[in-house]
Amino acid sequence: MRLIIKNNSSEVGEYVSQVIKKRILDYFKNRTDGRPFVLGLPTGSSPLPVYKKLIEMYQRKEISFENVVTFNMDEYCGLEAEHPFSYHYFMWENFFKHINIKKENVHILDGTAKDHEKECAQYEEEIQKAGGIDLFLGGMGVDGHIAFNEPCSSLSSRTRIKTLTRDTIIVNSRFFDNINQVPTRALTVGVGTIMDSREVVLIVTGHSKALALYKTIEEGVSHMWTASAIQMHKKAMIVCDDDATDELKVKTVKYFKEVETNSEY
């Protein structure tokens, strides 16, 4: 696992957007079979600087999303796509409407689906049909959750419905007018779904994530901190800011800062 430590969230955004750009450009350099690049995406405040930079790269014609297929991590149950607090709305407002992605290439779980099980099974099938996910970008909850895989989620879980913890409802209430509006359930890809991706990149910024980052990388793999599963991934990278390293050992921080000086994306 790589740990890239940057000074602030804007530098994290710059770095992660460069990683995504490089992976997409490298992928199409040698591709002749027409298979698109498949990108997994998160919502939340952490990826916003990444989306901003990717939009700027698209506007400067450095990158195209014409042959990119996306799968979002999760969606609240019960919110229509047009609902201003839905993850559908978030993704179109903050990213998709500003780039040249084809509407049919965007996949986001339908939180209003009557048959959750069918919706989740179809999502897994669509990921397979697309050829699997090349790069899954993620954030992390303050309790170390990845997507909506709350503490005690199975580390081999697939896409399914999850009940949100009280902690997550309180933390995510900042995006709603009041806490009673926060849905209590969500559809989410599983930890296993994320682990099947060819590469995983997690963004961790701010002091509030410091304990989760420590648990994710300096302690053992645990279903209590589901992001810690990435210790078992073949190609995983965490990109964090200085504030998020507050609970790490000095020698861990020094080690990764030294290793990653002048490293390639």
Ligand SMILES: N[C@@H]1[C@@H](O)[C@H](O)[C@@H](COP(=O)(O)O)O[C@@H]1O
């Ligand atoms: N389901 C999302 C996660 O995918 C996200 O990583 C987390 C952190 O969000 P933020 O980046 O706003 O801290 O929030 C939600 O719970």
